[in-house]
Amino acid sequence: MENGRTQFPFPYQPYNIQEQFMRALYSALDHGKVGIFESPTGTGKSLSLICGALSWLTDYEEKRRQEAAALLQEGEAALSTSTAQSSTSSSSAEPDWITDFVQKKAERDLVSKLKEEEMKRKKREERLEMIRNNVQLKYATKRKSHEDDEAFKLLQLSKEEQAETQGDQEDEELIVAEYESDDESKTRSRFCAAEDDADDDLVEEHVTKIYYCSRTHSQLAQFVHEVQKSPFSKDISLVTLGSRQNLCINEEVRRLGSIQRINDCCMEMQKNKHAEKQHHEDGVKRKRGPAKSVCPYNKGPALQQMRDDILGTVHDIEQLLKLGRETHSCPYYSTRLAIPPAQLVVLPYQMLLHQATRRAAGVQLKGQVVIIDEAHNLSDTLSCIHSAELTGAQLCRAHSQLAQYADRYKSRLKAKNVMYIKQILFVIEGLVRVLGGKVGQNPQSQTTQTGTEMLTINNFLFKAQIDNINLFKLQRYFEKSMISRKLGGFVEKYAGTGVSLHTQSSSNKENRRTEGLNRYLQTLQSNQSAVPVSTADQQGSAEAEKALSASPMMQMEGFFMALTNSNTDGRVVVHTQGTLSESSVKFLLLNPAVHFAQVLKECRAVIIAGGTMQPVSDFKQELLFSAGVAEERITEFSCGHVIPPENILPLVLCSGPSGQELDFTFQNRDSPRMMDETGRILSNICNVVPGGVVCFFPSYEYSRRIISHWEASGALSRLASKKKIFQEPKKANQVEQVLSEYSRCIQRCAVDSGGGLTGALLFSVVGGKMSEGINFSDDLGRCVVMVGMPYPNIKSPELQEKMSYLDKHLPHSGGRSPGQALIENLCMKAVNQSIGRAIRHRGDYSSMVLCDRRYSRPATLSKLPTWIKARTSTHTTFGPAFAALRKFFLDKKRCSFN
Numbered sequence: 001m002e003n004g005r006t007q008f009p010f011p012y013q014p015y016n017i018q019e020q021f022m023r024a025l026y027s028a029l030d031h032g033k034v035g036i037f038e039s040p041t042g043t044g045k046s047l048s049l050i051c052g053a054l055s056w057l058t059d060y061e062e063k064r065r066q067e068a069a070a071l072l073q074e075g076e077a078a079l080s081t082s083t084a085q086s087s088t089s090s091s092s093a094e095p096d097w098i099t100d101f102v103q104k105k106a107e108r109d110l111v112s113k114l115k116e117e118e119m120k121r122k123k124r125e126e127r128l129e130m131i132r133n134n135v136q137l138k139y140a141t142k143r144k145s146h147e148d149d150e151a152f153k154l155l156q157l158s159k160e161e162q163a164e165t166q167g168d169q170e171d172e173e174l175i176v177a178e179y180e181s182d183d184e185s186k187t188r189s190r191f192c193a194a195e196d197d198a199d200d201d202l203v204e205e206h207v208t209k210i211y212y213c214s215r216t217h218s219q220l221a222q223f224v225h226e227v228q229k230s231p232f233s234k235d236i237s238l239v240t241l242g243s244r245q246n247l248c249i250n251e252e253v254r255r256l257g258s259i260q261r262i263n264d265c266c267m268e269m270q271k272n273k274h275a276e277k278q279h280h281e282d283g284v285k286r287k288r289g290p291a292k293s294v295c296p297y298n299k300g301p302a303l304q305q306m307r308d309d310i311l312g313t314v315h316d317i318e319q320l321l322k323l324g325r326e327t328h329s330c331p332y333y334s335t336r337l338a339i340p341p342a343q344l345v346v347l348p349y350q351m352l353l354h355q356a357t358r359r360a361a362g363v364q365l366k367g368q369v370v371i372i373d374e375a376h377n378l379s380d381t382l383s384c385i386h387s388a389e390l391t392g393a394q395l396c397r398a399h400s401q402l403a404q405y406a407d408r409y410k411s412r413l414k415a416k417n418v419m420y421i422k423q424i425l426f427v428i429e430g431l432v433r434v435l436g437g438k439v440g441q442n443p444q445s446q447t448t449q450t451g452t453e454m455l456t457i458n459n460f461l462f463k464a465q466i467d468n469i470n471l472f473k474l475q476r477y478f479e480k481s482m483i484s485r486k487l488g489g490f491v492e493k494y495a496g497t498g499v500s501l502h503t504q505s506s507s508n509k510e511n512r513r514t515e516g517l518n519r520y521l522q523t524l525q526s527n528q529s530a531v532p533v534s535t536a537d538q539q540g541s542a543e544a545e546k547a548l549s550a551s552p553m554m555q556m557e558g559f560f561m562a563l564t565n566s567n568t569d570g571r572v573v574v575h576t577q578g579t580l581s582e583s584s585v586k587f588l589l590l591n592p593a594v595h596f597a598q599v600l601k602e603c604r605a606v607i608i609a610g611g612t613m614q615p616v617s618d619f620k621q622e623l624l625f626s627a628g629v630a631e632e633r634i635t636e637f638s639c640g641h642v643i644p645p646e647n648i649l650p651l652v653l654c655s656g657p658s659g660q661e662l663d664f665t666f667q668n669r670d671s672p673r674m675m676d677e678t679g680r681i682l683s684n685i686c687n688v689v690p691g692g693v694v695c696f697f698p699s700y701e702y703s704r705r706i707i708s709h710w711e712a713s714g715a716l717s718r719l720a721s722k723k724k725i726f727q728e729p730k731k732a733n734q735v736e737q738v739l740s741e742y743s744r745c746i747q748r749c750a751v752d753s754g755g756g757l758t759g760a761l762l763f764s765v766v767g768g769k770m771s772e773g774i775n776f777s778d779d780l781g782r783c784v785v786m787v788g789m790p791y792p793n794i795k796s797p798e799l800q801e802k803m804s805y806l807d808k809h810l811p812h813s814g815g816r817s818p819g820q821a822l823i824e825n826l827c828m829k830a831v832n833q834s835i836g837r838a839i840r841h842r843g844d845y846s847s848m849v850l851c852d853r854r855y856s857r858p859a860t861l862s863k864l865p866t867w868i869k870a871r872t873s874t875h876t877t878f879g880p881a882f883a884a885l886r887k888f889f890l891d892k893k894r895c896s897f898n
Contacts, residue, residue, distance in 0.1 A: 005059070008051045009231035015842075017639040018044050022052030024637040029056040029369055029605045034629055036616055037609040038638040040867055042840045046226040049371060049609060053210050054232045057343060057369075060208065120205070174405075174490050175412055206340045206364050213352045214373040215381075217246060217317060220346050223373070224316040227344070237311045239338040241347040241361060246317055247332040249324045250295055260554050261492070264485045266332075269295040295330065302329035307337040336362050354385050355598065356479075356561070365602040376610040376829055379622055382592035388559040389587070392435050392580035394552035396443040399428045402553070405490050420477045423469055428556070430464035437580035446580035452797045453574040457563055460572040460585075471564050478560065484553040562587035569594050571801050588798050590805040593626035600627050612832040612865045613638070618821050621810050641867040647845035649888045650835075650864075650872040654853040656681050657878045664698070664788030664852050675706050678787055679715035681851060681878070682761070686722040688886045689847070690893075691759040691779030692746050693723065696766050696834045698790035703727075703765055706787075723761040724749075728768055735769050746779050766790035766830045777840035782889070783847045784838045789854055791827045799823075828863035835868070845892055847885055 008014070008022045021039055025048070028035035039045040214220050224240060227233060244266050245259040253265045306329040309315075315323060324331040339345060339362050351361050352370065372378060406413070406421045413421070432439050436448040461467040478484060562570065569591040576583040589595075600606055613619060616636060624634060641648075655661050656677035668674055686693060697703035707727070710716035719725060726742045729735060745760045759779070767790065776784070792799055803819030810818040831850075838846035848868065854860060856874040864872060875881035 005055055008055050010051050011047070011229055011231060014048070014051075015044065015642050017642065018048045021045070021048040021637065021639060022055070024635070025049065025052035025607065026056045028607060028635050028637075029053065030060075031635075032605050032633075033635045034600060034605070034624060034633050035607045035609075036613055036619070036634065036636045037607060038613040038616075038636075038865075039609070039611065040639075040641045040839070040865060041611040041836055042842070042844065043639065043642050045609065045611070046223055046373075047230060049212075049373070049607075050223075050227055050230050050232065053369065053371060053607075054230075054236060054344070057208065057210060058235075064208075174486050174493070175409055206368075207343065208368065209343050209345055210369045210371060211345045211347065211352060211363065211365070212371045212373065213347050213349055215349060217242065217348065219374060220348065221316045221318070224314060224346055228314050233314055236314065236344055237338075237342045238314045238344040238346065239310055239335050239342040240315065240317055240320060241335055241339075241345060241351055241363075242317055242332075244332050247320065247324075247330075247335065249321055249331060250297055252293075253295075260488060264488050264492075266295065267482075267485060268489065269293055270298060297324065297328060297330040298333060299329070302327055303334050303337060305329065306331070306334035310334060310338045311341060339363065349381055350385055353382055353595070353599070355595070365599060367602075367604050369605050369607070370599060370603045371607040371609065373609050374611075375608045376612055376833065378596075378608065379592050379619070382595055382623075383589045386562065386565075386589045386592070386595055387587055388555065388562040390431065390552070390555055390559050390585050392432065392437055392443045392446075392448075392583045394555060395428055395432050395435075395585075396437075396439055396441075396580070398552045398556050399425060399432070399439040401487055401491055402428075405487055408490075417481065420474065420481070421483070423474060424483075424556075427464075427466045427469055427471075427474070427560070430466040431585055432580070434460070434464045434574055434585060435576060435580055435583045437583075443581035444579055448576040448578060448580055448583050450578055451576050454797055454801050455572045455574065457565065457567045457570060457572060460574075461563070471560055475557075475561050475564055478557045484557050487553045559585070559587060562589070565589065566591075566594065573797060573801075586798075588801065590802055591626065591809075593623050596623055597627035600624070600629055611836055612829075614828075614832070614863055614865060615821075615825055617813070618818070618825055621818070622806070626809070638866060641839065642842045643839060643844060645871055648839060648868065648871050649847040649884065650850070650868050651847065651881050651884065652850045652855040652861075652872060652874040653681065653878065653881055654856055654874065654876045655878055656851075657684060657882075659877070662851050662853055669702065669788060670705065672709065675709045676713065676715065678706065678851065679710050679713070679719070681849075682785065683715070683718055683722070684878075684882055685783055685785065685849065685885065686719060686758070686761060688882075688889055689759075689783040690889060691750065691782040692742065692762065692776065693759065693783045693785065694762045694764060694776055694781050694837065695785040695787060696764050696790075698766055698788045700765050700768070702788075703763060707763065719761060722757065723759050724757055726760060726762045728762070728764045732769055743780060750779060764834075766834050775840050776837045777844055781838035781846055783849065783885075784835050785849045785851065786831060786835060787851050789827050789852050789860075790830045791823060794823065824860070824863065828860065832863075832865055836865070847888055849881075849885075 005023065005026050008019070008026075010018075014022070017039070021037065025035065025037065027033075039048065212223060214223060220240060224238070227236065227238060243259055244253075244262045248254050248262060248266065250266075253262055253269075256262050256265055306323060306327050309323060309327070310320070320331040320335065323329075324334070345363070347361070347363070349372075351357050352363060352372075358365070402421060402425055406418070406425070410418070429439050437443060437446045455463065458467070563572075565587075569589065571588045571590060573584075573586040573588055575586065616638075620634060625631075653662055657680045658677060660673055660677040662674075662677070664674065682693075682695060697706065707716065710719070716725070724745045726738055726745075729738050742760050742762055745757075749757050749759050759782075766786075794800070803817075803822055806818035806822055812818065813821075835848045835850075838844070838848065861869060861872060861874075873881075873884070875884075
């Protein structure tokens, strides 16, 4: 391994850049580096990652086996030599006897450990071989309570402690169990940890593995399909992780919709099952009352069998769901049982980058390899995952619900529970007070002064008058008592039964839900960075409504956790908007490196990969150097594209057909002349470009304004006479339908060339639903037009605070401040993601038209991907650019005929 590999198993003859990629990846993993790997979309990045990383893992395991065998042989030889020497030694000095004893004991221990590890390895390999050969595994007979022990261990794997319930008192399952203080729980924690670590045939120790994470479940599924096509598909043990929302097959639970409700119901079912079994074993007859529901899919033997099936064959999430239904077994718990022996674990961002979620999933990073794909927005993703926001309506609702919960069960709650619940209520009152309101009153009728205030964490705690509360203890109470789940069950049970769970009694419940949902969707639309924090793809609006109607205590828990960050690493934004219900408090993480540092520290190697990672220097400063990574540990790799250089035509337009200078700054872009000139540019492009043209605008609002202007001037109808016009939909669940119609239109036009239309024109928004993760390959994207430069809103208080933080903590370089660099980088990352949608494979070709004179600046051009930058030409007048565009497509047309 010292010299690396030169040949890699591959499903076909790899491109040269793929071989270079795999060699660089192999070396980075072998030397424990933090690698930044850039490979444009369409160059086979996923297969290169798979074959390079799994080749290293195979070699590493073989090397470890050889080293262990050599050590064992040496140890046994040394032990026998030592014994022979000690029998012939005549020395009787006490230090020599002690030294001899200690040395022999160390050698014996080493030999025993090596033998034990070798036995475990052989046992694991034999077991996997039997699974893959479909041999029916026989399990030793366990004691009668094994099944509920297994269920209990599964819950411990998820770090979701359950409280024992006894008796048949009304609402017993809703009462928070007796809470132990930190000191009282130390002994129990050590006992539980010993039980978790106990050797068991089913819960194995973690082998060396690779964790691969990406942004969405669809991207993860695509990666798994690539593994299935690779030469490693028959030999690798792979498990795909997901949330209960993605993996649950119990239709009764799935119908609950929101992830919080599904989690609560699942945990309740496991608790009921454990309690029922315990009563049965203890000979306690169940008291009268309705039977408590248990999940029929969480049975020990079925889980074991499904775990073996998962390890034996590569499955994506859809295949896991199908397998679960066939075997009548829970995919969620089966996949978690499969983590320790798996060699490749595929999981979404949230599950790996968020420590609490990582711990709950049973993911252990110590000494392992992590590959983070689609990492161009990694910094923003980390910030979003660890940020939290609460509205005044949520705060009032949480206070009302928790106060009623405490009042209803005050005689049955233990003293420490009462104390902590009172502290939570006190903190909520402080948060509402900061927003200028009072609890116990309708938040919609409470008026507040409009404004935004940015505070450090400490100043916020002082202003809310909660600086005397130990938030770390409250955080532990949330985790151990599961108060959020108990309150959620209370709300679920008594909502609509006459018990007032909301302070907004005068308003219609359905209107409140819809209003909140609309606000939520509006924030999604206005968020141009479009950074995902969910472990699932976009959910429908109906599911969002259900989530909004649930108890807000989970969001409260997240906000409390955010406030435990270091005072310098974050800020709290107090945003008041006329009424208390619309106002909000938001924790903004300014230093994402603080949460990424643990991943970098624990892992053997970390690979950060993406289609475009530029500018790498700023990325390293903000995420790696700030996390304490030394320069010598970082390695970089960047490759060109597999397409021939003549297959792309990137153009920078500084002026339009009439000579109007293209300057889409905020001051100029709304002028009628600028909008008219943009319409003329598009009209000319549609005249010569076949198939599909995708036009990106910098924001939803500008897209609306310019299209309205074209409708009034007649420019839109002129465009529609050449290509059918489609617009990016406002709702996420309509994207597939629009794309399908767009694609069908282009296909029809290609067949019926005499019909008048030459294809379709799609209006999209940078950072919107179609700028990332959607492919406009071949005729779907023969030209990508970028109107203006999509700079973020510089007036945003959050962005200003982030810039100020970077200016204070990061070094200045190249005559610009880190804050200014952030603005430019956010803009160009968004541009690169959008224009990269068009080229998807070796035979593809496309043009890219950047409409704004500012793109011609050397500093801006330098931020384009290398393979695009090398072919980019800047045109101060429109004529030569249009001639180049026309020639490009005429040449491609001639080539297709030949």
